[in-house]
Amino acid sequence: MNELAQGLLDAWKLIFTLDRDLLEIVGLSLRVTLTAVAIASLIGLPLGAWLVVNRFRYRRATIAVLNALMGLPPVVVGLVVYLLLSRSGPFGVFGLLFTPAAMIIAQVIIITPMIASISHQVIRDLWADYHDLLLSLNASRWQRIKALLWDGRRALLTAMLAGFGRGIGEVGAIMIVGGNIDHNTRVLTTAISLETGKGNFAFAIGLGLVLIALAVSVNLIIHSLSKTERASNW
Amino acid sequence: MVGSLDSHPPQASILPLRLTGACARVRGKPLVGPVDLTIGAEGLTIVMGPNGSGKTTLLRMMHGLQRVAEGEVCWNIPKRQALGRQAYVFQTPIMMRRRVMDSIAFPLILRGMGKMRARARASEWAQKIGLGDALSRPAPFLSGGEKQKLSLARALIFKPDILFLDEPCANLDGRATREIEAILLEAKAGGTRLVMATHDMGQARRLASDVVFMYGGKVHEKGPAEGFFKGPETREAAMFIKGEIVE
Numbered sequence: 001m002n003e004l005a006q007g008l009l010d011a012w013k014l015i016f017t018l019d020r021d022l023l024e025i026v027g028l029s030l031r032v033t034l035t036a037v038a039i040a041s042l043i044g045l046p047l048g049a050w051l052v053v054n055r056f057r058y059r060r061a062t063i064a065v066l067n068a069l070m071g072l073p074p075v076v077v078g079l080v081v082y083l084l085l086s087r088s089g090p091f092g093v094f095g096l097l098f099t100p101a102a103m104i105i106a107q108v109i110i111i112t113p114m115i116a117s118i119s120h121q122v123i124r125d126l127w128a129d130y131h132d133l134l135l136s137l138n139a140s141r142w143q144r145i146k147a148l149l150w151d152g153r154r155a156l157l158t159a160m161l162a163g164f165g166r167g168i169g170e171v172g173a174i175m176i177v178g179g180n181i182d183h184n185t186r187v188l189t190t191a192i193s194l195e196t197g198k199g200n201f202a203f204a205i206g207l208g209l210v211l212i213a214l215a216v217s218v219n220l221i222i223h224s225l226s227k228t229e230r231a232s233n234w
Numbered sequence: 235m236v237g238s239l240d241s242h243p244p245q246a247s248i249l250p251l252r253l254t255g256a257c258a259r260v261r262g263k264p265l266v267g268p269v270d271l272t273i274g275a276e277g278l279t280i281v282m283g284p285n286g287s288g289k290t291t292l293l294r295m296m297h298g299l300q301r302v303a304e305g306e307v308c309w310n311i312p313k314r315q316a317l318g319r320q321a322y323v324f325q326t327p328i329m330m331r332r333r334v335m336d337s338i339a340f341p342l343i344l345r346g347m348g349k350m351r352a353r354a355r356a357s358e359w360a361q362k363i364g365l366g367d368a369l370s371r372p373a374p375f376l377s378g379g380e381k382q383k384l385s386l387a388r389a390l391i392f393k394p395d396i397l398f399l400d401e402p403c404a405n406l407d408g409r410a411t412r413e414i415e416a417i418l419l420e421a422k423a424g425g426t427r428l429v430m431a432t433h434d435m436g437q438a439r440r441l442a443s444d445v446v447f448m449y450g451g452k453v454h455e456k457g458p459a460e461g462f463f464k465g466p467e468t469r470e471a472a473m474f475i476k477g478e479i480v481e
Contacts, residue, residue: 126331133328135299137341138317147340151331 007205014206022207026214029187032100032174033167036107037115041160044112048119048159049145052127063120069113074106078173081106085177098179103187106173111163118159119152126152157226161219168215188214248309248316248395249275249427251296255305258291266291266451268305273396278418278428280438280459283448284480289431290325292448293398296429297322318345321389325400327381329373334365337373337384341392359387363417379410386414390421397421399430403437415441435475439463447471449480 014022051063083089085097085105096102126148134144149156171189178185180194188211195204250272257267266288273279273296281289294300296307298317309316321341330337339356343349360366363383368376373384382402389397399418403411411434418441422428432438438445442459447468455462455471466472473480 129328130330132299132322132324133330136297136322136324137344139344143344147330 003201004205006202007209010202010206011209014210022210024183025186025188025191025207026210028100028185029168029189029211029214030218032103032187033107033164036104036111036167037160037164039104039108040111040115040163043108044115044159044163045119045149045156046145047112047116048121049123049148050141051116051120052123052148053141053144063117066113066117066120070117072110072113074110074170074172075176077106077109078176081109081173081177097177098181098185100178100185102177103174103185106177107167107170110170110173111167114166115159115163118162119156122155122159123148123152126155154226157222161222164218165215168211168218245319246311247275248311248319249273250310251396252308253296253305254308256295256302256307257304258288258295258300259303264451266295266448267303269295269453271446271453271456273427273429276427277443278422278430278441279444279446280442281429281431281446281448282433282438282474283454284474287448288451289448290400291451292446292453293322293400293429293431297398319395321392321394321397323382323385323389323397323399323402325402325404327378327385329376329381329384332373333369334360334371334373334376334384335369338365338387338391341388345392355391356387359391363387364413379406379413382406382410382414383417386417390417390426393424394426396427396429399428401431401433403432403434411437435477447474 081102084091085102086092130148134147169189171193174187175190175193180186180190188207192204192207195207253269253271255268255270258265269292281292283289291300295302297320330340335353335356338359339352342352342355357369360369365380365383368380376384403414418428444457445459445462446453447455449470455466455468463475466475470480
């Protein structure tokens, strides 16, 4: 309990003294996760919509695999990305291992199935409403996907926020591919892991509280900007 | 993709529409057919019949929303081209999660028109159909009559050659019905061929140039409206016109 109280005090101090190290870690955490969410959304949202409007032989199996991939173990993803990016790996020549780029790649792999799967669920409901209209208006497949993504944008925000939640709290994969290098690849979760390992629980809890505050703030800001939960919106 | 809206090369008429032995089935169970029917180039065809007689399925089959299990539905031009020149108004209006203006403009944007021009045209149409004050309102929050007017505007804005309407005035009051009928008559005068399913005998008498009477999934009777209402050939049609229960 003392450590929790001390953690709160530490968090307070870190925030209000604008600790440079903390700001650096928070900045990198946001940069990595927001970039990963953006890339994963660019892939996952159209993929989810594409799976709704297209009928093909292994569609059900593809959706089942996509849903299963939501539970992809981050440590395994980290290991695979590590092997791919290591010097002896096929992409070793790019020198990406232990850089923020490697962390983004790992997060994209983890987040994309989640965003695609949730957006598939959301768009499937919208497609049930729009199906006859879009067919009647002779919209092409791409036009159907565009209309569904645009009209479902507020609900799709949930998919993106779920991806953000998973990314910002992820530690296994980015620890392996990022290496938790100070002033280079250290993010909030890896810093918490390090401080816990050092027995510095109060500071670790302080960082944990900052992480939670960050996740909540980003959610609130995005909800506010997208004007969800207002009477005249959907 | 739908055809370009602003290119005006001389286009062949998509009509007549010919159904030859056309059947619709669901899981092997016959719904409608076989239907032999020709929809000519002009007029307003009313499709009538008791509930479950196959009016909606017939309209959907003609429009291409219902798969034709047997027989043929042939347009005067290739089917792919014909698809972009027809429109459909559903019994329950399908409202997109957009503002009224963007909902009406949607078919124009699909046809490649710029957003600003499409919105300007949508605004004109909204004024015309009495939704001028609702341009910025979310379409799903309109009243039943307003939603149906929006559906009509969305269907007519790209000047389709043929418009299918599935009981567009069901659940509407007299005033809304009159306003919608006025829009339909204007569209008809502008050269749009109309095919409409309705239960409303008064509306059928007011609007029809010819009638298709459906019964048991088949075209039971068809012909010019005047002859149909004055002297129906079949017992079921006569009962239906009198307002008796046809089972």
